[in-house]
Amino acid sequence: MVDVTALRLLLMALAGWWNDQRQEALAYLIEENRILRAQLRGRRLRLTDEDRRRLARRGKRLGRRVLSQVATIITPDTILRWHRQLIARKWTYAKGRADRPGVLAEIRRLVVRMAEENPTWGYTRIRGALKNVGHRVGRSTIARILKAQGIPPVPERPTSWRTFVRAHWGAIAGADFFTTEVWTWRGLVTYYTVFVIDLASRRVHIVGSTPHPDELFMRQVGRTLTAADDGVLVGHRVLICDRDRKWTPSVRQLLATSGIRIVQTPFQAPNANAYAERFVRSIKEECLSRVIPFGERHLRRTLAEFIEHYHGERNHQGLGNNELIDRVSPVRGAHWVRRRERLGGLLNYYYRGVMRRDGRFDGSAH
Numbered sequence: 593m594v595d596v597t598a599l600r601l602l603l604m605a606l607a608g609w610w611n612d613q614r615q616e617a618l619a620y621l622i623e624e625n626r627i628l629r630a631q632l633r634g635r636r637l638r639l640t641d642e643d644r645r646r647l648a649r650r651g652k653r654l655g656r657r658v659l660s661q662v663a664t665i666i667t668p669d670t671i672l673r674w675h676r677q678l679i680a681r682k683w684t685y686a687k688g689r690a691d692r693p694g695v696l697a698e699i700r701r702l703v704v705r706m707a708e709e710n711p712t713w714g715y716t717r718i719r720g721a722l723k724n725v726g727h728r729v730g731r732s733t734i735a736r737i738l739k740a741q742g743i744p745p746v747p748e749r750p751t752s753w754r755t756f757v758r759a760h761w762g763a764i765a766g767a768d769f770f771t772t773e774v775w776t777w778r779g780l781v782t783y784y785t786v787f788v789i790d791l792a793s794r795r796v797h798i799v800g801s802t803p804h805p806d807e808l809f810m811r812q813v814g815r816t817l818t819a820a821d822d823g824v825l826v827g828h829r830v831l832i833c834d835r836d837r838k839w840t841p842s843v844r845q846l847l848a849t850s851g852i853r854i855v856q857t858p859f860q861a862p863n864a865n866a867y868a869e870r871f872v873r874s875i876k877e878e879c880l881s882r883v884i885p886f887g888e889r890h891l892r893r894t895l896a897e898f899i900e901h902y903h904g905e906r907n908h909q910g911l912g913n914n915e916l917i918d919r920v921s922p923v924r925g926a927h928w929v930r931r932r933e934r935l936g937g938l939l940n941y942y943y944r945g946v947m948r949r950d951g952r953f954d955g956s957a958h
Contacts, residue, residue, distance in 0.1 A: 905941035
């Protein structure tokens with residue numbers, strides 16, 4: 593028969609040994625946490641919501657007294673507070689307006705959009721426009737939204753460049769300069785080329801190139817732009833240009849006498865004359881950066897070839913990826929794809945054509 597007393601002693605020994613092992617393991621984990629916390633050097637430990645829930649469940653079972661002995665990275669009061677929030681969240685029922693944050697975000701976007709697209713609209717006018725699309729918003733709410741976005745009230749709200757350009761669409765042009773390094777008998781010389789772009793049609797006119805863009809050259813540019821018979825700016829009323837010193841007061845006055853209003857862009861604001869800036873990027877990336885001009889004549893021929901390509905053979909993303917000049921549809925039954933080369937193959941245009949008996953091609957590119 594098994595001795596009951598001996599069995600009890602054995603169980604008590606095992607329980608004591610197990611308890612000692614758990615105490616040692618707990619002490620080791622506490623010491624390890626202290627070392628890891630010391631390595632943080634005062635930096636805040638980032639915990640997720642799931643981490644907080646797990647610590648809250650464990651901490652509630654231990655109680656405040658035991659937590660004060662084992663908790664190393666978080667105070668006992670914090671763990672108990674997390675537990676209370678966990679219980680409160682369990683018994684909190686969501687209300688039936690789950691889509692409210694999305695609606696508020698949409699209202700903010702609409703308020704800012706309406707204010708930017710309509711500089712003369714006040715709070716009441718914006719409130720009425722929001723009502724038309726199903727949103728009822730107070731004037732004070734609209735005022736707070738605009739103030740947070742840095743948009744001033746109506747008397748102080750400026751007209752955006754986009755609104756200004758669209759209001760004058762068809763009668764507005766942009767002008768700018770770009771430079772090209774040209775090899776001459778005197779060495780490397782910088783040439784300044786002035787051009788004008790019609791914003792509605794995107795057509796570009798190279799007005800002139802010179803290594804000396806002085807007052808005399810600019811006055812000649814002004815007379816060329818405003819010539820009564822074939823002036824580039826005939827039919828235009830607004831010319832956008834930057835604040836380059838080449839546009840002297842006398843040049844601006846010459847253009848003003850022909851009915852051309854000069855609008856100078858703000859400092860360091862290339863987007864205010866975006867169409868002209870985009871043309872400069874195109875001609876440099878697609879042509880001038882791949883050519884070494886030898887002399888002024890070579891430069892002028894290069895510019896002329898690119899302008900021909902730009903107007904009649906290049907697709908423009910801003911115009912639906914179409915060409916500036918409408919061409920007839922490709923020839924039916926034409927199976928030959930031809931390439932028109934410019935500048936030795938730097939600029940290419942592809943079109944369909946049919947071969948005639950004499951060996952020549954007919955196609956939509958002619």
